[in-house]
Amino acid sequence: MNDTVLRLEDVAVGYGSAPLYDGVSLRVSRGELVTLLGANGAGKSTLLRCVTGRLAPMRGLVEVAGRSLSEIPPRELARLVSIVSTGRELAGALTVAELVALGRQPHTGFFGRLSRHDREVVGLAMAAVGMEGFAQRQVASLSDGERQKVMIARALAQETPLMVLDEPTAFLDVASRLETMQLLSRLAREEGKAVILSSHDVGSALRLSQRLWLISDSGVGRTLVDGSPDSLIKSDALGSLFRGRPVRFSEEAMDFIPS
Amino acid sequence: MCSVDQVAAGRMARVLLPVGAATVVMFVALLFFGTVDLPAGDVWQALTGGVPANPAASLIVVNLRLPMACCAFLSGMALAVAGLLLQTTFNNPLAGPSILGVSTGASLGVAVMMLLLGGGSAVGVAHYAGALVGAVAGSAVMLLLLLLFSRLVRGNAMLLIVGILLGYLASSAISILNFYATEEGVHSFVIWGLGSFSGVMLADLAVFGPLILLTVAATLLMVKPLNALLLGADYAESMGVSLSATRNRLLLLSGVLTAVVTAFCGPVGFLGLVMPHVARLTLATSNHNRLLPATALWGGFSGLLCACLSIFAGNGGVLPVNAITPLLSVPVIMYVIVNRDKISYFR
Numbered sequence: 096m097n098d099t100v101l102r103l104e105d106v107a108v109g110y111g112s113a114p115l116y117d118g119v120s121l122r123v124s125r126g127e128l129v130t131l132l133g134a135n136g137a138g139k140s141t142l143l144r145c146v147t148g149r150l151a152p153m154r155g156l157v158e159v160a161g162r163s164l165s166e167i168p169p170r171e172l173a174r175l176v177s178i179v180s181t182g183r184e185l186a187g188a189l190t191v192a193e194l195v196a197l198g199r200q201p202h203t204g205f206f207g208r209l210s211r212h213d214r215e216v217v218g219l220a221m222a223a224v225g226m227e228g229f230a231q232r233q234v235a236s237l238s239d240g241e242r243q244k245v246m247i248a249r250a251l252a253q254e255t256p257l258m259v260l261d262e263p264t265a266f267l268d269v270a271s272r273l274e275t276m277q278l279l280s281r282l283a284r285e286e287g288k289a290v291i292l293s294s295h296d297v298g299s300a301l302r303l304s305q306r307l308w309l310i311s312d313s314g315v316g317r318t319l320v321d322g323s324p325d326s327l328i329k330s331d332a333l334g335s336l337f338r339g340r341p342v343r344f345s346e347e348a349m350d351f352i353p354s
Numbered sequence: 355m356c357s358v359d360q361v362a363a364g365r366m367a368r369v370l371l372p373v374g375a376a377t378v379v380m381f382v383a384l385l386f387f388g389t390v391d392l393p394a395g396d397v398w399q400a401l402t403g404g405v406p407a408n409p410a411a412s413l414i415v416v417n418l419r420l421p422m423a424c425c426a427f428l429s430g431m432a433l434a435v436a437g438l439l440l441q442t443t444f445n446n447p448l449a450g451p452s453i454l455g456v457s458t459g460a461s462l463g464v465a466v467m468m469l470l471l472g473g474g475s476a477v478g479v480a481h482y483a484g485a486l487v488g489a490v491a492g493s494a495v496m497l498l499l500l501l502l503f504s505r506l507v508r509g510n511a512m513l514l515i516v517g518i519l520l521g522y523l524a525s526s527a528i529s530i531l532n533f534y535a536t537e538e539g540v541h542s543f544v545i546w547g548l549g550s551f552s553g554v555m556l557a558d559l560a561v562f563g564p565l566i567l568l569t570v571a572a573t574l575l576m577v578k579p580l581n582a583l584l585l586g587a588d589y590a591e592s593m594g595v596s597l598s599a600t601r602n603r604l605l606l607l608s609g610v611l612t613a614v615v616t617a618f619c620g621p622v623g624f625l626g627l628v629m630p631h632v633a634r635l636t637l638a639t640s641n642h643n644r645l646l647p648a649t650a651l652w653g654g655f656s657g658l659l660c661a662c663l664s665i666f667a668g669n670g671g672v673l674p675v676n677a678i679t680p681l682l683s684v685p686v687i688m689y690v691i692v693n694r695d696k697i698s699y700f701r
Contacts, residue, residue, distance in 0.1 A: 173594030
């Protein structure tokens, strides 16, 4: 069986005439957690938009589950790729169960009625993130960390092989941040999802990801480096993440420190 | 899961049954009481097709009071539903047909038909047909401009300001049209602009009623994408919603609802902005499964309430509807704005 969920082949990504990156070839398999690291403005969201089909590549091929993204109709794409974004949604007056159930939309009929199976999937998704006891609570009453778990449960309920998260830990305290990362790592491992997320949390990314995508600015243009955490630490690729900034990577701290 | 649905259904019944009852009471009151005193027996005879003692009763009840009560209910319902669609489409709870300039756009269309192309003195269905075409065209242009600007400006508050500015532009065009129009045309346009549910005759109702009811029924088909849009455009798209097609349909539906009401009753303000909030606050949900029907009923209720106040507080005359809607609506909006940090659907 072919385990490749996402394949990028010689892709150029960007807006307008000049691509942000060119010649990008990447592959993500079932059960893998990949973290995308890069400075602010490096174009992390742009790359993720390309992976989720929101932005067409300027050149090259993006394939999900063996099919070119450009040929997949919206509803079928929604069964292949789910997202968790940073946008502040106006979902506060929904219950947790209602919000998670929105993830079933690509699977339900015209009126969105939930079948017994849909309800089971919603229940399992809430249980997978440890929020099953909150089913009837209003989303507005949750903490930021709980809310992020519910948004992840919504993506789970969508039952897609690929899950893409844009800075899912950005507004969370340290405890919620670690908890969220561990949750995503477990979902990749146990549910066999391919999970891609962007983050600024270098420490968690190094400890929990199978692979890292580093966006580094070489001075003449951006390059995207793909590798396991160990290999990237050894090759000193992490050092080029913040070129020209007064920080350096410390192997002991597993993080950046002032230089 | 079953119990969750039952809790929600219970709350919906507790809220909507009294609202429905009050709606029926006001509807009946508008048939039995009005600017002319008629004995209840005569009204009953007129309604049941009998021969009332006062022969004018049949004319007054069947041709004036009944269409007026229907018009008030349908207009309130249409504006409230239009407001809800706009609020969800633009992901902005403070959007509404009047605040975004859609009503003013419809008014401009009517002004063009009434003032520029003559026909200020025409009455009856032909007159409304012209106004209707003008209103639909005017609101459509305004919604297209809003859609364009929603891609250019960032932030919800900015889009509201753009809507208000577009409204001013339409208003100034209306003023210029008025300046060059005949005195007669200006007079009928000013009367129309005050807003009134009494302009609809029995014959007009045959157009007005089905148009509103069918359009509101069509919005019920949009419940699933409306719920997806609660999470914003990116999420909705990721759940399989075809964004531009869905937006166009929702704007078309809200545009038609606003335009039809505006053509027949004048630019009735505020109900479209406020009643979705009343529905959300009383039901404590944003789920369109329940919110959309509740908004429709609350809207109908608000239209009838305005009609009752315009007649029963009119001291023998009829107060303009637009003198009443701000009195009822602005306090609610103030409450919502002041308490927005505590209101769940803003978070």
